[in-house]
Amino acid sequence: MSHGDDEYARALAAAARHSTAWLRSLRERPVGPALPAHDLTAAFGGPLPQEGTPAEEVVDFLARTAEPGLMAMPSGRFFGWVIGGTIPAALASDWLVSAWDQNAGLRYATPATAAIEEGAGKWLLELLGLPAGSDVGFVTGATMANFTGMAAARWRLLAEAGWDLDRDGLFGAPRIRSFVGRERHDTVDLGLRYLGLGKPAVVEADEQGRLIPEALDAVLAEGSGPALVCLQAGNLHSGAFDPFPEAIAVAKKHGAWVHIDGAFGLWAAAVPELRHLTSGHGDADSWGTDAHKTLNVPYDCGIAIVSDPSALRSAMGLHASYLVHDAEGPGDPFEKVPELSRRARGVPVWAALKSLGRDGVEAQVRGMATAASDIAAGLARIDGVEVLNDVNYTQVSLAFGDDATTRAVTERIIGEGRVWMSGSRWQGRDILRVSVSNWQTGGEEVRTAVDAVNSALSAVRGK
Structure with missing residues (x-):
């Protein structure tokens, strides 16, 4: 089956028509799905067809058949979990990302998307009050944002302990002690598990879920060696923020790397009257957040920010003869994320920030x-x-x-x-x-x- 310009045009027009109808339905439709997955599997399953179907018909079938199984997550009446919607500029730019079909790993090969993401990264650092020289990587979500920040921590802490992680791996390495608040998000533990760092020590928290700095000081003092402290901007249940000035001071006294899980809470730093919630957060070493949750760009778009670019690029980068590097640039996008191949997730972030401006993000x-x-x-x-x-x-x-x-x-x-x-x-x-x-x-x-x-x-x- 050939795919000419006309078929692209008809398929994209159908997608636009169905997408617009879906978005218009969000104001009135029930939020939950009308059908469970087991009632939909027959329509989407069965033997693989022998012959293909025209693209426009595929889009029509997909939209019509999936509709009863869709949850109105983009609705303003959806308050479950911590899931945002999508603002218009971010959604439309995400369509462009798919149409452009750029593998956004190499600056030399995809200069436009690299430049857009670099611009978005600088805007984010400015908006969130984070160190200007930090590296910004666009990952799948908050889980991988935390993983990436903690991977940079692992590399730097072991290097400072005299251990070559790249050469020798983790077996026999000095143990990195990790510390989390009692009410941290479980994905922090997941990231530590991915990194082979094991279960963290749990630090007591107050009635709102905020880590208690004195308790952190006590548990850090019980041992020695490389340490990673994970703090939280935005408790899952209370929305509370750990006391960053006191907790970070304690961590630094013990020589620890500090990572902040700010999946949805880091954005408070952009609002003058909410900024006190994040006071002192810029003194940490790495931060993770999710642009889908509060900035409202399409899935998927986590953001990993690390103040030590050499640690991040050492943890995430690679060198291969077939990769062509841009000698004049600040490094390649793939050096800041766990993926070599990925879509240009930072483009919708740039579009959202350009569309909203500082005032719009604050509002x-x-x-x-x-x-x-x-x-x-x-x-x-x-x-x-x-x-x-x-x-x-x-x-x-x-x-x-x-x-x-x-x-x-x-x-x-x-x-x-x-x-x-x-x-x-x-x-x-x-x-x-x-x-x-x-x-x-x-x-x-x-x-x-x-x-x-x-x-x-x-x-x-x-x-």
């Missing part, structure tokens, strides 16, 4: 925090609703008396479909967690969220 992040505060305030006025956290950022954790009632309310909310809020467990209690991560969440969505919770609680009580 977007501020709007999310305001919406979370308004939801919490509205729900706190309802008898039987407990707001369990200090709502200083974008997270709200709720309970409704006993665990059984909380689970029943959560199930009722999801079943009704006006909003989506995810259940979780925090500090020994079942909770309902509200994460505001979408640029479209405004006053109407806040009112809908409060009414949906109130309605579900009333229905559960009436049983």
